[in-house]
Amino acid sequence: MARVVLTAPFDARFFGGVGELEIPASDLFALVRALDLRAPGFALAVEEGGLLAVDGEAAADWSVALRDDAEVLVVPRIAGG
Amino acid sequence: MKMAVSTTVNGDPRAFLCEPGETLLEALRGTLGLTGAKEGCGTGDCGACTVMLDGEMVCSCLVLAPEAEGRRVETIEGVAEGSDLHPVQRQFLEHGALQCGFCTPGFIVAAKALLERDPDPSEHDLRYWLAGNLCRCTGYDKIVRAVQDAAAEMRQQARGDAA
Amino acid sequence: MNAQSGHNAYRVVGTRPVRPDGIDKVTGKALYGPDQIAPNMLHGAVLRSPHAHARIRGIDTSRAEALPGVKAVITARDFPGQESVTFKGGETSGDRRDIAHNCMALHKVLYAGHAVAAVAATSEAIAREALALIVVDLEVLPHVISVAEAIAPGAPVLHDDMFTEGLEPKPAQASNVSATFTMAKGDAAAAMARAAVVAEGRYVTQPVHQGYIEPQACVASWNSDGQGQIWCSSQGHFDVRNLTAGILNLPISSLRVTPLEIGGGFGGKTTVYLEPVAMVLSRKAGRPVRLAMRREEVFAATGPAPGSVFEVRIGADADGRLVALEMEFWNQSGAYPGNTLHGGCATALGAYNIADARATGWDVVSNFADTHAYRAPGAPQSAFAVESCIDEIALKLGMDPLELRLKNAVKPGDPSPSRLPHGAIGYIECLEAAKASPHWNTPVAEGESRGIAGAFWGNYGGPSTVAVSVASDGSVAVTTGSPDIGGSRASMAIMAAETLQVPYESVRVAIADTASLGYSMVTGGSRTTFATGKAVVDACGQIIDSLLARGAQLLGVEPGEVAWRDGAVHCMAAGREGEKLDMAAIAGRVHQFSGPVSAEVQLNAQGYLPGFGVHICDVAVDKETGFTRVTRYTAIQDVGRAIHPDYVEGQLQGGAAQGIGWALNEGYVFDGAGRVDNAGFLDYRMPVCSDLPMIETIMVEVPNPAHPYGVKGVGETSIVPPLAAVGNAVSRAVGKRMRDLPMAPEVVHRALAGA
Numbered sequence: 001m002a003r004v005v006l007t008a009p010f011d012a013r014f015f016g017g018v019g020e021l022e023i024p025a026s027d028l029f030a031l032v033r034a035l036d037l038r039a040p041g042f043a044l045a046v047e048e049g050g051l052l053a054v055d056g057e058a059a060a061d062w063s064v065a066l067r068d069d070a071e072v073l074v075v076p077r078i079a080g081g
Numbered sequence: 082m083k084m085a086v087s088t089t090v091n092g093d094p095r096a097f098l099c100e101p102g103e104t105l106l107e108a109l110r111g112t113l114g115l116t117g118a119k120e121g122c123g124t125g126d127c128g129a130c131t132v133m134l135d136g137e138m139v140c141s142c143l144v145l146a147p148e149a150e151g152r153r154v155e156t157i158e159g160v161a162e163g164s165d166l167h168p169v170q171r172q173f174l175e176h177g178a179l180q181c182g183f184c185t186p187g188f189i190v191a192a193k194a195l196l197e198r199d200p201d202p203s204e205h206d207l208r209y210w211l212a213g214n215l216c217r218c219t220g221y222d223k224i225v226r227a228v229q230d231a232a233a234e235m236r237q238q239a240r241g242d243a244a
Numbered sequence: 245m246n247a248q249s250g251h252n253a254y255r256v257v258g259t260r261p262v263r264p265d266g267i268d269k270v271t272g273k274a275l276y277g278p279d280q281i282a283p284n285m286l287h288g289a290v291l292r293s294p295h296a297h298a299r300i301r302g303i304d305t306s307r308a309e310a311l312p313g314v315k316a317v318i319t320a321r322d323f324p325g326q327e328s329v330t331f332k333g334g335e336t337s338g339d340r341r342d343i344a345h346n347c348m349a350l351h352k353v354l355y356a357g358h359a360v361a362a363v364a365a366t367s368e369a370i371a372r373e374a375l376a377l378i379v380v381d382l383e384v385l386p387h388v389i390s391v392a393e394a395i396a397p398g399a400p401v402l403h404d405d406m407f408t409e410g411l412e413p414k415p416a417q418a419s420n421v422s423a424t425f426t427m428a429k430g431d432a433a434a435a436m437a438r439a440a441v442v443a444e445g446r447y448v449t450q451p452v453h454q455g456y457i458e459p460q461a462c463v464a465s466w467n468s469d470g471q472g473q474i475w476c477s478s479q480g481h482f483d484v485r486n487l488t489a490g491i492l493n494l495p496i497s498s499l500r501v502t503p504l505e506i507g508g509g510f511g512g513k514t515t516v517y518l519e520p521v522a523m524v525l526s527r528k529a530g531r532p533v534r535l536a537m538r539r540e541e542v543f544a545a546t547g548p549a550p551g552s553v554f555e556v557r558i559g560a561d562a563d564g565r566l567v568a569l570e571m572e573f574w575n576q577s578g579a580y581p582g583n584t585l586h587g588g589c590a591t592a593l594g595a596y597n598i599a600d601a602r603a604t605g606w607d608v609v610s611n612f613a614d615t616h617a618y619r620a621p622g623a624p625q626s627a628f629a630v631e632s633c634i635d636e637i638a639l640k641l642g643m644d645p646l647e648l649r650l651k652n653a654v655k656p657g658d659p660s661p662s663r664l665p666h667g668a669i670g671y672i673e674c675l676e677a678a679k680a681s682p683h684w685n686t687p688v689a690e691g692e693s694r695g696i697a698g699a700f701w702g703n704y705g706g707p708s709t710v711a712v713s714v715a716s717d718g719s720v721a722v723t724t725g726s727p728d729i730g731g732s733r734a735s736m737a738i739m740a741a742e743t744l745q746v747p748y749e750s751v752r753v754a755i756a757d758t759a760s761l762g763y764s765m766v767t768g769g770s771r772t773t774f775a776t777g778k779a780v781v782d783a784c785g786q787i788i789d790s791l792l793a794r795g796a797q798l799l800g801v802e803p804g805e806v807a808w809r810d811g812a813v814h815c816m817a818a819g820r821e822g823e824k825l826d827m828a829a830i831a832g833r834v835h836q837f838s839g840p841v842s843a844e845v846q847l848n849a850q851g852y853l854p855g856f857g858v859h860i861c862d863v864a865v866d867k868e869t870g871f872t873r874v875t876r877y878t879a880i881q882d883v884g885r886a887i888h889p890d891y892v893e894g895q896l897q898g899g900a901a902q903g904i905g906w907a908l909n910e911g912y913v914f915d916g917a918g919r920v921d922n923a924g925f926l927d928y929r930m931p932v933c934s935d936l937p938m939i940e941t942i943m944v945e946v947p948n949p950a951h952p953y954g955v956k957g958v959g960e961t962s963i964v965p966p967l968a969a970v971g972n973a974v975s976r977a978v979g980k981r982m983r984d985l986p987m988a989p990e991v992v993h994r995a996l997a998g999a
Contacts, residue, residue, distance in 0.1 A: 116279040117272020126925035157272035170270040177890025180730035182269030183507025220901030
């Protein structure tokens with residue numbers, strides 16, 4: 001069961017500001033699919049402007065297997081020039 | 082109606098046709114194929130198009146091409162002697178005095194002109210001489226140091242030649 | 245300050261060789277965007293709206309088309325229709341419809357300078373003559389420029405389908421507020437109420453332009469079989485390809501973009517303006533078309549950084565510990581939604597441990613050019629407000645402003661704005677370096693005053709593709725997809741030479757066109773030396789593995805009996821220790837092995853770390869005229885590891901100079917009709933050589949463990965502190981807090997008169 005920590009703007013926009021969710025998922029793709037079922041549009045939003053971090057490290061590859069007690073943070077991706 | 086212009090560019094005689102309203106910069110970059118001088122503004126504010134006309138530094142975007150008739154034009158392409166770089170060019174490379182390099186031809190032509198009339202300029206004089214050349218990348222620090230070192234190198238060389 | 249553990253272990257990293265593209269650039273040979281020509285090329289020109297806001301009722305191009313020499317005239321009707329879909333592609337993501345309509349207005353013009361039609365002709369003079377023959381029937385609408393105008397009740401709305409994103413529930417009415425974003429932790433209001441001292445104020449900045457000296461230019465050729473080519477300079481030709489193909493509904497691989505040398509970008513060349521237009525002209529004319537902007541078009545029609553209004557309060561306890569931050573800000577974006585709210589919030593919360601903080605930003609569109617990224621987008625404005633308040637707190641508490649920052653600065657392990665713990669950051673080290681610097685330890689000169697400010701910028705990593713190949717003589721070719729704006733070819737060659745243990749000169753670096761290598765994200769977000777450099781090092785590692793395996797076979801020993809040293813395979817088998825094979829001896833034998841020695845690496849680089857900097861600025865303010873001269877300036881920054889120190893120092897100096905310009909001189913001025921009134925270098929006054937002193941640099945090296953040589957992004961951080969460093973110096977000179985930029989002489993003069 002991964003613990004998902006949601007931050008602005010994703011939390012308010014898709015999950016009513018719950019802050020955290022427990023989601024069973026084998027990897028980040030599965031996790032995002034599961035979250036998108038609860039809140040349609042979330043997957044697209046996170047693909048376009050989100051960054052996922054697993055246990056305090058930004059995730060480069062969503063296909064890496066998630067540990068059972070992983071903490072996944074959903075934050076906006078920053079832009080640069 | 083095109084005008085015929087005969088001029089000398091970097092020591093070579095060149096003849097070309099141009100519109101009466103064409104600028105020297107347009108003729109250099111277009112007809113003559115010398116794209117080393119750059120157009121940053123077209124209004125004489127950035128110095129990227131700096132060339133020498135009869136030994137005087139000019140913004141070639143403010144000179145009409147027909148004005149080059151019978152005169153001597155020197156551009157960035159003529160600064161090095163064959164494959165031997167001028168001390169200003171070499172010091173620009175040694176100091177990393179360029180980032181994007183777009184303003185560099187104008188700076189090199191202007192700095193060479195300064196050192197030909199003043200072999201030992203103060204930092205103050207150097208900065209005011211180069212104030213007509215805009216660089217957005219470097220903050221000018223390394224450019225100033227490069228020109229100072231080129232000046233020192235040229236003075237040394239002149240002493241050596243005199244001895 | 246440069247000494248850190250292990251630095252001496254490097255042979256090439258940290259040295260200052262001449263850049264590989266150097267001679268081309270000091271002799272005028274290098275080809276930039278405006279230098280490209282193609283056989284049988286036509287010259288194009290773009291007709292731009294003189295009005296800031298108008299509805300297009302009709303465009304009559306018939307007289308222009310009839311002009312001899314004109315080969316094509318186009319309007320937005322010649323572009324495919326667009327739906328509002330977000331592009332994906334790292335930092336170039338944006339709304340496809342907005343980018344298309346910014347290239348060519350469809351129903352409405354949203355700023356003076358907005359393209360409405362374009363012509364291709366046999367000469368530029370004829371193309372410009374033809375522009376005058378195009379009749380555009382415009383219904384002029386009221387316009388808005390300032391944030392106050394744009395958010396006023398009853399203000400003319402730019403986009404009638406724009407509803408503020410981030411508000412729940414979704415607003416019922418369209419407005420000019422495109423989005424809102426909040427970053428918060430704890431209870432800022434309650435903590436503020438307990439603070440012993442509070443500094444607060446309203447800080448205002450104007451839109452400023454990146455000011456690259458090379459105007460945008462391109463040549464495009466689009467054939468009837470659907471294949472096209474573009475030659476242009478940009479910060480990312482793969483994204484030029486993706487954006488242009490998206491706008492034209494082309495398969496991405498049908499478009500090949502060849503990068504030319506780029507004459508400065510600073511974030512402004514991470515999007516497209518001309519390329520889709522030149523493509524459509526080329527298709528219609530059946531010939532290649534060149535388009536180049538004039539300087540006034542660059543100012544009026546390419547994206548400056550947004551202006552901003554910040555309302556900020558920062559509270560501290562009596563010991564100088566920062567306890568609360570409350571910030572609300574409005575970004576004065578241009579014609580389409582901006583993208584700097586997150587950067588503004590993160591910078592406000594990024595540098596100091598403030599337990600209770602809340603930052604809310606509002607993105608507001610208005611009738612000037614679509615704003616775009618400019619070096620650490622959103623951060624300089626935010627740091628100006630925050631670092632000015634911190635200076636005020638230091639004054640109120642009678643504390644040294646540097647000590648106050650040291651007391652509150654973030655350390656590794658402290659929470660970052662994203663809530664992830666900070667990694668191996670070096671803000672404390674920067675502040676300590678500032679404290680030990682010659683500048684800080686020199687008393688302020690008579691008649692002058694000194695300011696100091698810190699900074700945070702997040703940086704980025706992201707996708708890059710790199711190929712490394714060994715030629716049959718053992719020389720090495722490195723190919724990347726990352727345009728080189730400031731000397732990155734030199735740093736790639738250094739990292740490859742270091743890894744392979746070969747001389748710098750035996751490695752040559754080229755930047756491939758989009759058909760010759762896989763995708764790389766833009767050179768932006770301070771990512772290239774970090775992310776693309778990491779790929780170069782990884783690829784060189786694969787080359788070494790391949791040469792070791794082949795070398796062992798050639799030597800007839802076990803794979804474990806060879807070692808890589810000094811660019812050669814050394815035999816370690818007992819009794820054969822002196823034997824070795826150099827790269828040529830192995831790489832030349834392509835016919836006896838599975839193929840040439842080459843490696844391609846693709847990665848999505850993570851582990852990037854934020855940049856921290858501290859700038860110290862001395863100014864002399866002329867009390868009679870209000871003119872401010874910067875007399876001494878030092879830029880200190882944690883750079884992770886300086887691969888080529890000249891070009892790292894150059895990034896620090898260049899960012900400082902741009903920031904000084906932003907603080908003292910630069911800013912868009914609009915006339916009553918909403919036109920940019922200073923759209924040229926004479927009136928938009930960027931710093932020139934005689935305006936500045938030498939810019940001293942101190943490179944602090946706290947290596948990034950996620951990069952093989954410890955690299956951190958360096959390009960953007962340096963523009964974040966100067967606004968406040970200069971502002972704090974001028975405020976101390978004037979005896980009054982300076983909260984409006986630019987601090988032009990008349991502004992300072994007024995402050996002096998009123999003080």
